[in-house]
Amino acid sequence: MVFLPPQWVPKLPLDPPDSIPISDFMLDEQYGRFPLHHARQPFTCGLTGCGYSALEVRERVDKLARALSKELGWRPNGGSEWDKMIGVFSVNTIDTLTLAWATHSLSGIVSPANAAYSRTELEHQLKSSGSKVLFTCLPLLPLAIEAAANCGIPKKRIYLLALPKEATGGLSAQPEFKTVDQLIQDGGKLPQLEKLQWKQGDGARKTAFLCYSSGTSGLPKGVMISHRNVISNVLQITACEKPYRDSVKEPGSKYSMTEVALGMLPQSHIYALVVICHATVYRGDQVINLPKFEFQQFLNSIQRFKINMLPLVPPIIILMAKNKALLDKFDLSSVRAIFTGAAPLGAETSELLHSQYPSWKIRQGYGLTETSTVVCATGYHDVFFGSSGSLLPSVEAKIVSIEGTEITGYDQPGELVVKSPSVVLGYLNNPQANTETFQDGWMKTGDEAMVRKSPQGNEHIFIVDRIKELIKVKGFQVAPAELEAHLLKHPAVGDVAVIPVPDDAAGELPKAFVVKSSSVGLEDNDRMLMREIQKHVEEHKARHKWLKGGVQFIDVIPKSPTGKILRRLLRDQDREARRQKGPKL
Numbered sequence: 001m002v003f004l005p006p007q008w009v010p011k012l013p014l015d016p017p018d019s020i021p022i023s024d025f026m027l028d029e030q031y032g033r034f035p036l037h038h039a040r041q042p043f044t045c046g047l048t049g050c051g052y053s054a055l056e057v058r059e060r061v062d063k064l065a066r067a068l069s070k071e072l073g074w075r076p077n078g079g080s081e082w083d084k085m086i087g088v089f090s091v092n093t094i095d096t097l098t099l100a101w102a103t104h105s106l107s108g109i110v111s112p113a114n115a116a117y118s119r120t121e122l123e124h125q126l127k128s129s130g131s132k133v134l135f136t137c138l139p140l141l142p143l144a145i146e147a148a149a150n151c152g153i154p155k156k157r158i159y160l161l162a163l164p165k166e167a168t169g170g171l172s173a174q175p176e177f178k179t180v181d182q183l184i185q186d187g188g189k190l191p192q193l194e195k196l197q198w199k200q201g202d203g204a205r206k207t208a209f210l211c212y213s214s215g216t217s218g219l220p221k222g223v224m225i226s227h228r229n230v231i232s233n234v235l236q237i238t239a240c241e242k243p244y245r246d247s248v249k250e251p252g253s254k255y256s257m258t259e260v261a262l263g264m265l266p267q268s269h270i271y272a273l274v275v276i277c278h279a280t281v282y283r284g285d286q287v288i289n290l291p292k293f294e295f296q297q298f299l300n301s302i303q304r305f306k307i308n309m310l311p312l313v314p315p316i317i318i319l320m321a322k323n324k325a326l327l328d329k330f331d332l333s334s335v336r337a338i339f340t341g342a343a344p345l346g347a348e349t350s351e352l353l354h355s356q357y358p359s360w361k362i363r364q365g366y367g368l369t370e371t372s373t374v375v376c377a378t379g380y381h382d383v384f385f386g387s388s389g390s391l392l393p394s395v396e397a398k399i400v401s402i403e404g405t406e407i408t409g410y411d412q413p414g415e416l417v418v419k420s421p422s423v424v425l426g427y428l429n430n431p432q433a434n435t436e437t438f439q440d441g442w443m444k445t446g447d448e449a450m451v452r453k454s455p456q457g458n459e460h461i462f463i464v465d466r467i468k469e470l471i472k473v474k475g476f477q478v479a480p481a482e483l484e485a486h487l488l489k490h491p492a493v494g495d496v497a498v499i500p501v502p503d504d505a506a507g508e509l510p511k512a513f514v515v516k517s518s519s520v521g522l523e524d525n526d527r528m529l530m531r532e533i534q535k536h537v538e539e540h541k542a543r544h545k546w547l548k549g550g551v552q553f554i555d556v557i558p559k560s561p562t563g564k565i566l567r568r569l570l571r572d573q574d575r576e577a578r579r580q581k582g583p584k585l
Helices: 022-027 054-072 096-105 119-129 138-150 180-187 227-247 270-282 295-305 314-321 347-356 431-437 480-487 526-538 567-581
Strands: 043-045 085-089 109-113 133-136 158-160 207-213 221-226 260-263 286-289 309-312 337-340 361-367 374-377 396-400 414-419 442-453 459-466 471-473 476-478 493-503 507-516 551-553
Touching: 022 054, 022 096, 022 227, 022 270, 054 096, 054 180, 085 096, 085 119, 085 138, 096 109, 096 270, 109 119, 119 138, 119 207, 119 221, 133 138, 138 158, 158 180, 207 227, 207 270, 221 227, 227 270, 227 374, 260 270, 260 295, 270 286, 270 309, 270 361, 309 314, 314 337, 314 347, 347 361, 347 480, 374 459, 396 442, 431 442, 459 480, 471 493, 471 507, 476 480, 480 493, 480 507, 480 526, 493 567, 507 526, 526 551
Parallel strands: 043 286, 085 109, 085 133, 109 207, 133 158, 260 286, 260 309, 309 337, 337 361, 507 551
Antiparallel strands: 207 221, 361 374, 396 414, 414 442, 442 459, 471 476, 493 507
């Protein structure tokens, strides 16, 4: 059975164009974007308040494209996009997308790297992508220089994205490295570029972004995202937002409402890259950029800039729900909605935050790098806690059992398989992964999901867990996310991750790594606390879900910048501890 978007989801306003680059789509009003003259400032620095108008951003993109063409010898209609690969290794800046769109104007590719990468991880991406140039920022420059040298990128091909002094840790610019601002200044003195001569279908065939998906094991894989993929998802997200925005249109205005959104999630991650940096700006909204998460700075930014929309990840929402006393010190009255993704948010956390701030709409979405990005999202009028929302326009989904049969009913888990115009071209130089993941136009997500109807009668997607992360206990499947959501209700648990550990009799057993909450005193006995936490599960969950693999206290749960628990690191830690302990006698 193929599941489709519910009746309330609007159709796409136009077929996603496939003969233009993303830069044209985002900066040319003929493709339906919010009028540039009336749009809010697209990107504003959350530390200084500085930024550029939408018209100024368009001008900066044009000048930067001219400068890059002269500097690198790249012509818009010359060579393959793979000859024009730009690596970006930086925290969030107000010019990151200016650089991306300028590169797209030259028919080039941008490969954004996680700012938290080690030298080895950055080198892997630079070599894998074939990056010819690297843009970075002052705090990351030493690491970038070292990695670039090991990848054959000369120093003269390292450039700097500007950051305010508040974000550089007191570092000053090094004159040997050109900045984006200098390139833009140079570009203003150069002649106009030739126009792109793309044929029909080029936007669907050409890669725009080469993002790296971490997966559950091994080195990250390069994901080839076409121009049309991003354009499609922007149109899909915008179509779902339109009914709400039209309903709160400013009196006397012919335009839909615009918002101020938070831009704190890393722009290297597909969630921020598409949902915040593209869809938000396309709708005429303003993005308040922060280079990293600092709790009080985050709250102060909401108050200072009157932010309406908070795109977040579950760990930050959990932190908010558990620190209402701190939140009450700030004016958060401008907030209308929270949107969460990258990892499932439990219904219990949503309910707790909603009880504290009943006027906030707590929405959730689901997507992958391979679907660039959103597959389903909660509508403003149909919030269903624990759900990842309804399918977006032009998305089809199937739920497939382990045996490979399609599930046709509700509340029956299986692998989520999707079809969408935003599904990517595939993995770079990885035919095996392509064969396993992309089949007959469908994409196997690797996530266990089920379909349920909301109280309003609309079909919603519930993500149960990663299929590869499910714990198999004597034939039963245990979802770590379910146990984690339950354990967070215990007052002693500040954060938690559940992993499988091997067992001769059961195959696998659940084990919890727990960060103690601030309510736990030094006098509390660890052994007794562990037993209390185990009993908390035993009193409410079936026997196969009990924490028979044990409870271990840990200082911090390892997570990616977007909040995904890095379970493989915990598994490695547990495996090493077992190895050192030796076999049972």
